[in-house]
Amino acid sequence: MDAIDLSLVELLRGNARLSYAELARQVGLSAPAVHERVGKLESSGVIRAYRAEVEPESVGLAVTALIGIVEDSTADTDDVLEAFRRMPEIESCYFMAGVESFLLKARVGTIAELEQLIVRLNRTPGVASTRTGIALSTKWENRPQPIESSAS
Template sequence: MTGARGKSVRSDDLDATDRVLVEELITDGRATLAHLAERAGLSVSAVQSRVRRLESSGVILGYTARVDREAIGQPLSAFVAITPLDPMAPDDAPARLRPLPEVQACHSVAGEDSYVLLVRVASPRDLERLLQQIRTTANVQTRSTIILQTFYDS
């Protein structure tokens, strides 16, 4: 696996203590160094050093807040499968779609479709507009699945 900073990181390069720290940070990205030190059985300075190493090697890619999408005006989420209209054209859809703030994720997939996007918008009308923008921006056809309910997302 290659980390975000282009460095090669293998899962067997992580020892048991690194794994404890990573799991704790997955559970709570705001965990204090003191809490992490207690869980890992290390000093705070040793934990700080390990966390910095995990960040610089690309194992830890960043920290983020999980938010209620309805509360921020994005109650509608959908998966949008895309396939290039011209298979001979350059495959640059991910780069073309990256600037669209409604596109939260882009996954390369095996199967009929080339990519599956996770998009979040305020309304069905906004989804319709976004789909048209995706089609024209990336020269792709789209197939959408609206998410009705999410049971877990970790």
């Protein structure tokens, strides 16, 4: 991870569909050199995936909710996680410090579907309680932040 790798990561965070030739121009190397560097960034796990960012409403996901989860005393955290993993509505899952062990971000089409999701969450073994907040609007999400030069 030198300065050029950081530039490549930053460029691809801004636009994942840039061609290798274009990346090469931006960082001042040849296209094959860039190709190899990006390949290494991918296989070393620095770059995890390339994703199109989609307006959720236009694919029928109008409701966004953030849900805190309190585990009960019998909970096996791995089992709880596995149960969450099987619920496709849960887009993100953070393991938190504090009373609420997890914070989930879920997207569903309707409030009725959200209700069903919450019921399922509360029925999940190991879950003591849930606390749901509804997002009225998403001002922005996953905004890439400029990278400073300090990494492994």
